[in-house]
Amino acid sequence: xxxxxxxxxxxxxxxxxxxxxxxxxxxxxxxxxxxxxxxxxxxxxxxxxxxxxxxxxxxxxxxxxxxxxxxxxxxxxxxxxxxxxxxxxxxxxxxxxxxxxxxxxxxxxxxxxxxxxxxxxxxxxxxxxxxxxxxxxxxxxxxxxxxxxxxxxxxxxxxxxxxxxxxxxxxxxxxxxxxxxxxxxxxxxxxxxxxxxxxxxxxxxxxxxxxxxxxxxxxxxxxxxxxxxxxxxxxxxxxxxxxxxxxxxxxxxxxxxxxxxxxxxxxxxxxxxxxxxxxxxxxxxxxxxxxxxxxxxxxxxxxxxxxxxxxxxxxxxxxxxxx
Numbered sequence: 001x002x003x004x005x006x007x008x009x010x011x012x013x014x015x016x017x018x019x020x021x022x023x024x025x026x027x028x029x030x031x032x033x034x035x036x037x038x039x040x041x042x043x044x045x046x047x048x049x050x051x052x053x054x055x056x057x058x059x060x061x062x063x064x065x066x067x068x069x070x071x072x073x074x075x076x077x078x079x080x081x082x083x084x085x086x087x088x089x090x091x092x093x094x095x096x097x098x099x100x101x102x103x104x105x106x107x108x109x110x111x112x113x114x115x116x117x118x119x120x121x122x123x124x125x126x127x128x129x130x131x132x133x134x135x136x137x138x139x140x141x142x143x144x145x146x147x148x149x150x151x152x153x154x155x156x157x158x159x160x161x162x163x164x165x166x167x168x169x170x171x172x173x174x175x176x177x178x179x180x181x182x183x184x185x186x187x188x189x190x191x192x193x194x195x196x197x198x199x200x201x202x203x204x205x206x207x208x209x210x211x212x213x214x215x216x217x218x219x220x221x222x223x224x225x226x227x228x229x230x231x232x233x234x235x236x237x238x239x240x241x242x243x244x245x246x247x248x249x250x251x252x253x254x255x256x257x258x259x260x261x262x263x264x265x266x267x268x269x270x271x272x273x274x275x276x277x278x279x280x281x282x283x284x285x286x287x288x289x290x291x292x293x294x295x296x297x298x299x300x301x302x303x304x305x306x307x308x309x310x311x312x313x314x315x316x317x318x319x320x321x322x323x
Contacts, residue, residue: 007038015041048074051118052290057101058088067092073118076126083111090156102156107136107256108148120290120300138252143238173235181210184227213243263296268320276315283308
């Protein structure tokens with residue numbers, strides 16, 4: 001309410017249209033047929049480039065030394081923009097220093113998923129990074145972000161001595177607790193998950209506390225009760241997650257190993273895809289447009305199927321035997 005009247009924001013009404021259309025549409029709504037618009041809504045428009053014209057470092061393939069980041073690359077949302085800005089800035093700096101670029105893998109960080117999707121698949125609508133886009137999301141958890149990325153951050157100068165010491169102490173703490181749980185062997189009696197009623201005999205047997213924690217009904221709190229001491233909360237949480245999902249995590253790691261073999265197989269920069277026989281025309285066009293630097297990257301290009309990859313591998317083995 002204003003001093004000289006009442007002003008209401010019409011929630012749910014699209015304000016991306018020209019003023020004359022806003023005027024007409026407002027007056028079609030019940031209760032607003034005689035409303036007077038005091039301030040027209042507006043939308044900000046911006047151009048976007050085709051992200052498939054970018055290298056995985058976010059440097060333009062067309063204009064050397066030009067790095068782009070944010071909504072211009074076709075993303076929607078501030079987090080995506082910040083992630084790209086970080087990587088583009090890091091890689092621009094590393095190039096000035098004649099150092100190897102920073103490339104985060106899909107199995108290492110959501111940033112890796114974001115950039116890989118953009119440059120390989122392109123966009124038909126503003127891109128947002130969803131957890132469902134990451135095939136290895138079981139490993140990309142918030143609780144292990146420091147364990148995944150601190151060493152990388154340290155290498156490029158983003159982690160100071162104080163933060164690095166905190167990280168090293170946390171890592172060491174996790175290791176010590178894990179070893180302790182593996183070395184304490186028990187024979188469980190009938191387990192009642194109520195801490196005060198639980199009875200476990202601490203005698204040598206084939207069951208360690210580490211393996212015992214795999215049981216879904218047991219938590220780190222039960223382990224604290226058994227050993228009679230408190231376990232660091234963050235370290236305990238990390239250990240419990242790793243133990244309970246160990247089978248799934250190991251399966252994911254095997255999938256990553258297979259992927260990395262393809263990821264490490266380089267595609268020569270001078271390859272002419274027109275010379276690769278028995279691959280689909282669409283695949284040739286996509287490969288020529290994207291110019292992937294590894295087989296792993298090629299597998300993620302829309303329109304390139306496993307049969308095309310097989311033929312490409314045969315061609316590389318024949319024409320580039322030493323690479």
